Amino acid sequence: MKIDVLSLFPDMFSGVFGESILKKATEKQAVQFNVVNFREYAANKHLTVDDYPYGGGAGMVLKAQPIFDAVAALTAQTESVKPRIILLCPQGDRYTQKRAEELAQEEHLIFICGHYEGYDERIREHLVTDEISIGDYVLTGGELGAMVVIDSVVRLLPDVLGNAESHMKDSFSTGMLEHPHYTRPADFRGMMVPEVLMSGNHKHIEEWRTKEALRRTLLRRPDLFEEVELTKEQEKWLVDIKKEYE
Incomplete structure (x- = not known):
């Protein structure tokens, strides 16, 4: 699986992708991570990625152009595979284990991590395939949400966990919460x-x-x-x- 992440703060992902199960998944070549600063695709000399909202109001809105162009560059590299383009936002569908299992079947995922007041609506309407929220609360940006989704998906890939059956009885995988566990001493x-x-x-x-x-x-x-x-x-x-x- 290939996973691309569009973020204005790519360094946030270094520790997450370089430790624990996600690191092992990379070493086993089960997944390839690529984090892109979409500011690099801004079409103005100041590399501006946000602007004031039409109609007024508080905050700034992410411009469509840098994100559209960044996704176009990423998809041009894998034209034979249609990626799932995932927008992390509070208005998205609440994330579930069922969605994790669905995404784990894909070959290419692109995550868009926003900041500021929100996205230009044309990103939502004409670019993304999925909108996901990890809960009924608001974060500073989409990075932490993307990390949660990516972790939950990658651990489901073949051979990533030490025991192939480890995730099959996880909470929510069976539709219920998992039973209690015990270890030594008795x-x-x-x-x-x-x-x-x-x-x-x-x-x-x-x-x-x-x-x-x-x-x-x-x-x-x-x-x-x-x-x-x-x-x-x-x-x-x-x-x-x-x-x-x-």
């Missing part, structure tokens, strides 16, 4: 690991994990049940769990 200051996890009975362990995932989702994010499709057995377990809290 007795930590009198706090014990559930006996079932040390039983060696994989069927019972899997049943316990599923029930605990149901319980955690019920208590913390019951709204997720509106979209997840439960088996008949899981539905029965959920009814029993609800009775515990009546």
Whole structure:
């Protein structure tokens, strides 16, 4: 996968792309990162990328020309592949694990990170394919949002995680929150690991994990049940769990 990022502050990505899973993904050649300062594409001698909004109002608006030209230069290098061009903005669709899994199937992603009051609307209407928001709050710019999306996508690429099944039971991947985890020692200051996890009975362990995932989702994010499709057995377990809290 190729990932291009358009940003006025490209140095923000150096540490993120050079550490942990994203660094390993690069070393395994699963992904190629390229961060571009779109100020370099400004068509005026002062390299201006923003201007006052038509109609007045507070703040400055990012001009269309530098971003259109930067994207044109990037897509000209890979004409055979149509990229997903992603705008990070508060008005975008709220980001989900399902969207991460969808984007992980693409060959080329371009992220546009804005600043100031907003974008010239023609960028939104005629250039981008996706608008994404990582939550109902406002950040100084799109860089942190792009980092979140990129991290969530790259970890899904083949061979990036040490265990190919690591992400399959992550929270939200199954439609529910993930079950609790424990590691050694079994007795930590009198706090014990559930006996079932040390039983060696994989069927019972899997049943316990599923029930605990149901319980955690019920208590913390019951709204997720509106979209997840439960088996008949899981539905029965959920009814029993609800009775515990009546």
